[in-house]
Amino acid sequence: MRVGDVNVARVDGCLAGAHVELSVAGKVVGTATADGAGRAQVSFTVPDLSVGEHKATANCGRVLSAAFSVIQSSEVDQGTTTLLMLMLFVLLGGGLMQGQFSAHRRSTHG
Numbered sequence: 665m666r667v668g669d670v671n672v673a674r675v676d677g678c679l680a681g682a683h684v685e686l687s688v689a690g691k692v693v694g695t696a697t698a699d700g701a702g703r704a705q706v707s708f709t710v711p712d713l714s715v716g717e718h719k720a721t722a723n724c725g726r727v728l729s730a731a732f733s734v735i736q737s738s739e740v741d742q743g744t745t746t747l748l749m750l751m752l753f754v755l756l757g758g759g760l761m762q763g764q765f766s767a768h769r770r771s772t773h774g
Contacts, residue, residue, distance in 0.1 A: 665734055669710045678702040679725030687721045689713060698724055710734065 665671060673686055678698035686694040686706040694708035704724065713734045721729040 665710045665732055666736070667710050667712050667734060671708060671710065673706045673708060673720060673722065673730075675704045675706060675722045675724060675728060676702065677724075677726060677728055678704060678722070682725040684722055684724040687723070688718060693720075 673694070675684055675686070675696075675698070678684055680698060680700045680702050682698045682702070684696045684698055684704040684706055685692050686696075686708055688708070688711055691711060693711060694706040696704040696706045698704040702724075704722075706722070715734050715736055717731055717733055719729050719731055721727060
């Protein structure tokens with residue numbers, strides 16, 4: 665991603681109907697509402713950040729986060745950055761759900 669790029673973060677793993685706040689570097693950069701399945705799409709503009717790794721956090725009744733890289737190159741297109749954000753948040757949502765199922769199994773069989 666490049667500073668100033670407009671992207672869409674696809675967030676999975678929220679509480680159904682939750683208000684979603686997407687933050688980067690401690691500042692809210694976009695908001696949305698999760699659907700009945702706990703998914704949301706949040707449009708945001710990449711803020712003025714240094715080149716390198718950064719973290720985006722979605723607060724939606726749960727706190728999900730994903731790392732992303734800010735680059736200077738103009739070779740990455742919009743579709744690629746959108747796909748990267750989708751993959752990061754879906755993976756985090758899946759990891760969160762897996763942790764919940766594991767905790768549930770331990771509590772019911774332990």
